[in-house]
Amino acid sequence: MLFYSFFKTLIGHQVTVELKNDLAITGVLTSVDQFLNIKLDDIRVVDDAKYPHMMAVKNCFIRGSVVRYVQLPASAVDTALLQDAARREAQQPTTGGAHSISR
Amino acid sequence: MAELQKFVDLTVEIITSDGRVIVGLLKGFDQTINVILSNCHERVYSENEGVEKMSLGLYIIRGDNIVLIGELDQERDASINLSEIRAAPINDITRR
Numbered sequence: 001m002l003f004y005s006f007f008k009t010l011i012g013h014q015v016t017v018e019l020k021n022d023l024a025i026t027g028v029l030t031s032v033d034q035f036l037n038i039k040l041d042d043i044r045v046v047d048d049a050k051y052p053h054m055m056a057v058k059n060c061f062i063r064g065s066v067v068r069y070v071q072l073p074a075s076a077v078d079t080a081l082l083q084d085a086a087r088r089e090a091q092q093p094t095t096g097g098a099h100s101i102s103r
Numbered sequence: 104m105a106e107l108q109k110f111v112d113l114t115v116e117i118i119t120s121d122g123r124v125i126v127g128l129l130k131g132f133d134q135t136i137n138v139i140l141s142n143c144h145e146r147v148y149s150e151n152e153g154v155e156k157m158s159l160g161l162y163i164i165r166g167d168n169i170v171l172i173g174e175l176d177q178e179r180d181a182s183i184n185l186s187e188i189r190a191a192p193i194n195d196i197t198r199r
Contacts, residue, residue: 020196021170021195021196023193023194025171043173051193052148053146056175056179060171061110062171066120066171
């Protein structure tokens with residue numbers, strides 16, 4: 001749940017999400033969930049000349065499983081705090097998170 | 104929760120894991136992002152010709168195959184001349 005909580009602190013900030021299909025989208029983070037699915041508002045495709053496919057889309061939902069990177073503004077992140085929390089998480093991981101879905 | 108409820112009954116554009124673009128009315132979804140689209144069509148992009156529309160009807164798209172769901176702005180979409188767009192198809196997600 002660490003990164004879920006981390007992304008919640010970034011709601012309202014502008015981020016760039018690079019997907020596994022190489023598409024990169026910049027937008028304001030409006031929502032995140034336990035699967036790290038992301039909702040972005042006011043989006044702009046990074047290479048919009050190459051990807052006119054989303055010209056009419058202003059807001060989108062991105063499935064967490066297809067994200068390669070999320071680029072964040074450095075000023076919005078307290079790296080010391082994050083590092084600390086990650087260290088604690090590594091020593092005693094909380095519940096399996098998204099893996100604990102029963103099918 | 105990154106809710107899709109806000110998109111229900113709106114026209115959405117879905118990009119699938121194999122790089123297809125499917126546009127339709129979102130009727131339902133579940134936790135795994137399986138999605139029901141009514142009245143949908145696929146927009147086939149090509150570098151040599153304009154966008155081709157292929158009518159599909161009522162579809163369930165399994166969540167595994169969904170990359171992105173975009174809220175289609177009808178006004179902006181109406182102002183785009185699809186026959187003039189030339190673009191390479193979107194990559195699939197397993198490009199390595």
